[in-house]
Amino acid sequence: MIFDLANIWAALIAFAVLTYVVLDGFDLGIGILFPFAKSEHERDVMMNTVAPVWDGNETWLVLGGGGLFAVFPLAYAVVMPALYMPIIIMLLALVFRGVAFEYRWKTKRWKHVWSIAFFAGSLVATFTQGIALGALVQGIEVENRAYAGGWFDWLTPFSILTGVALVVGYTLLGATWLHMKTRGELQSRHTAMSWPLAIGTLALIGVVSIMTPFQDAVYFERWFTLPTAAWSSLVPFVLFMLSWIMFWGLKKNNDVQPFLAANGIFVACFVGIGISFYPNIVPPSLSIQEAAAPDKSLMFALVGAAILIPIILIYTAYSYWVFRGKIDETAGYH
Incomplete structure (x- = not known):
């Protein structure tokens, strides 16, 4: 059954991971863009665009990982030994990055050192996330x-x-976020950077997409055999439309359109991965049903999720609504 407890929980964990990618992707991208800033003041402005929301974005990573441990213990027990190294490095990089975010505002003498640390933590965390995804x-x-x-x-x-x-x-997401949130020279520079980053992202998506069906025969069958081929064939069309929207928004200097379209590209790619994986939670052979905890445990956890997830969504939406619009470059993070 599609709507049994195991599949509902698989959808919730997939939603949590996707939400993390959408919300924390641009956050990490800003850190990767740090070396391209011309001054520490510009880096201050870049950090201030995410200061009110950056730590809340990582809530979804905790939810995804904790949810996997609670409701798919077998999947957790398989994935962790397989990916110990990249996951541990990713978590250490995120911690290091968080420390750098806070300490950078507390010193002047060592500010450039913490700027380098923020960049390094963002780059390493992103790269290891991508490695873990590829390994999966x-x-x-x-x-x-x-x-x-x-x-x-x-x-x-x-x-x-x-x-x-x-x-x-992620660097593309960071550039389009800064295009949306800043003004003047800082905005213009990141608008210009968004073009090659967008082309590079789409090119790499194309290469990864070409290679993916050959990673396992199951992928090839789902991509090119009906009825799943009907769904997988929609993904390139959606990617093309979102790419056109993104480039058009950049050309017309629309503030919001490029950022939303760039995130839409990530959502479309995530859906494509979901089509390749389902009904497995750990490809190529461990299914959602095999990895799931007993139904009583799933129902117990689902009651808590039904209460907490809407609260987190409301809080997150409210935070972004309060801090919407262009950033005041004279304001600071304290």
Whole structure:
């Protein structure tokens, strides 16, 4: 059944991960753009655009990881040993980045050092997220309900490619966010940077998409065999339309349109991955049903999720609404 408890929870975890990508992607992208700023004042302005919301964005990463542990314990037990290295490095980079965010405002003498730390944490966190995604897409070897692969199976040319693609993609989100939130020279520079970043992102999406069906025969079948081919064929069309909207918005200097379209491209790619994975939660062989906790546990957790997720969504939407519009460059983060 599509709407049984296991599938509902799979959809909730997928939603949490996608929301994290959409909300924290531009945040990490801003950190990656730090070396291109001309002064510490510009970096101050860039950080101030996300200061009210950046830590709340990572709530969704905790929800996705914690939800996987609670309701799909077998999947968690398989994925973690397979991806220990990139996940631990990612978490350490996020912690390092968070410390840099706070400490950078507390010092003048070492401010440039914490700027470098913020950039490094953002870059490493993004790259390892992309590597983890690539390793998951290429498949995790499972035998007797346990991880059966090697320590470095996650490190392949394909996973490195997805890591690079995510770095470029998040940088695009950061550039379009700054295009939307800033004025003057800072906006103009990031508007200009958005063009090559957009082209690079789309090119890398194309390369990854060409390689993905050859990672496993199951992907090839779902992409090119009916009825799933009917859904997968829609993804390139949606990507084309969103790309056109993004480039048109940049050309017309529309503040919001490029950022929303860039995020839409990520959503479309996420849907494409979902089409490739379903009904597996850990490709190529561990299904949602096999990995799920007992129904009583799923229902118990679902009651809590039904209360907490709407509250988080309302709080997040309210935060973004309060701090909407262009940033005041004379304001500061304290």
